[in-house]
Amino acid sequence: MPDTMPTADAAADAAPNTALPGPGALDGLRVLDLSRVLAGPWCAQNLADLGADVVKVESPDGGDDTRKWGPPFVTEPETGRRDAAYYFATNRNKRSIAVDFRQPEGLDLVRDLARQADVVIENFKLGGLRKYGLDVESIREINPNVIYCSITGFGQTGPYAARPGYDFLLQGMGGLMSFTGLPDGVPGAGPMKVGVAVCDLFTAMYATTAILAAVVHREKTGEGQHIDCALFDTQIAVLANQASNWLNGGTVPQRMGNNHPNVVPYRVYPVADGHIIIACGNDRQFRALMGALGAPELAEDARFDSNEARVTNRDAIDAIIEHLLKDTPRDAALQRIEAAGVPCGPINDVADVFADPHVQARGAMVEQTDDTGLTTRSVAFPARLERTPASYRRAPPRLGQNGAEVLSDWAGYDAERVAALRRDGVI
Structure with missing residues (x-):
């Protein structure tokens, strides 16, 4: 980064x-x-x-x-x-x-x-x-x-x-x-x-x-x-x-903003100077995220130690992550989280997209x-x-x-x- x-x-x-x-x-x-x-x-x-x-x-x-x-x-x-x-x-x-x-x-x-x-x-x-x-x-x-x-x-x-x-x-x-x-x-x-x-x-x-x-x-x-x-x-x-959630689970999807219906944490989080995206797809990535944010003990908390538990306790873990990030500048947060191997990124406008060095390298x-x-x-x-x-x-x-x-x-x-x-x- x-x-x-x-x-x-x-x-x-x-x-x-x-x-x-x-x-x-x-x-x-x-x-x-x-x-x-x-x-x-x-x-x-x-x-x-x-x-x-x-x-x-x-x-x-x-x-x-x-x-x-x-x-x-x-x-x-x-x-x-x-x-x-x-x-x-x-x-x-x-x-x-x-x-x-x-x-x-x-x-x-x-x-x-x-x-x-x-x-x-x-x-x-x-x-x-x-x-x-x-x-x-x-x-x-x-x-x-x-x-x-x-x-x-x-x-x-x-x-x-x-x-x-x-x-x-x-x-x-x-x-x-x-x-x-x-x-x-x-x-x-x-x-x-x-x-x-x-x-x-x-x-x-x-x-x-x-x-x-x-x-x-x-x-x-x-x-x-x-x-x-x-x-x-x-x-x-x-x-x-979302269709499968209804067809096979009887769950009618609802509006959730930037939240994911099946995965947590997987949303936009505020930082000191804007917002970032964090997308944890598995428990290993969650443990790495907690370590990067200085709270490794939360990965062992029974409320958060599996994706199913985190979905159940979505509001609690999201509030904690927001607190841990609130004073961190965007680029510093992204550097720290990416270094831990956790998918994350900025929210670019279209001008930012075409100025991105990876986008340029990909032609x-x-x-x-x-x-x-x-x-x-x-x-x-x-x-x-x-x-x-x-x-x-x-x-x-x-x-x-x-x-x-x-x-x-x-x-x-x-x-x-x-x-x-x-x-x-x-x-």
Whole structure:
């Protein structure tokens, strides 16, 4: 643990991850991304980072909604183009084509792209693409072995299937908000959503996993398949131990603030100049913590000598730890506890995160410059593959930036046909 924590200014000196372009694990896989906002685009970006050729289809009327979800905005130095920072989080390594598929020529164009796709990803409301002939049944008629992934709020079946679904709503309906937030009786108590759209992101990760499983299945059998991913299903799945506490123990989880329902001590503790996190996962770590805090005898106290006992006597041990830490500065407390081998850490803001020397050493930041000279940053693909690492080949595209090349590469359109489509306002 360093004597002083890194400053936010150090983030500017972080060495960006500049993984060189190369054939990734999914090189040659063609993905048609008909999705927008977060869950679908995040899934498609995962595949793109691993080498897939991802074509993002957007409406010419402003494109993906997240291009407007600001401030903050990113401004191009030459043209003054402004897209929201949100958009840049989830659309690298893609090519964009802007198509009005409400026009017959535009619809034909998207169907021509779908003929060539290995994977189609969409997150329209239930049945929303059927009227255009872009639903799974229609695409199967022209591409029988396609892998078609539908991401919706509530899935393709069930009484809620037709409802729209947003992350915030599903965090509430799926149980997460019922045990997130301060407990009743404490100022500020009440249900609380997580500060990032975790339901969208988890759904994207499950969708990515399912698509990769479907790719393996198709390699073995030649069969494509329809993947039905619902935010509601995902949110229930990631209740994890809290769901198991109810299903197998009959315990309905309650809001506990930063406390853990099953492990003690495992929470935020105040120190002289702020707060720290201590996370004792076993009795050995608890004994080490008590030694580091100058109270080794407490590890032998019958109220605290096992995790079960500490859960029962949670308030007592938490009060003792707070007393032992109250006059200790943050960095000194962390040095002492970490030296004893007990998991602990500061509570960083995002600026602190990217200034952290370990984050910099891991190359967690990606820096990309597009053909206009605009440089943007995003967070690197977190899994480090030894043989086929993620690569960062394309900055997030401008709306419709790659229409001509996509139509040539995927559908074989010549320059004259592309020019006519552009003249007619189709692209």
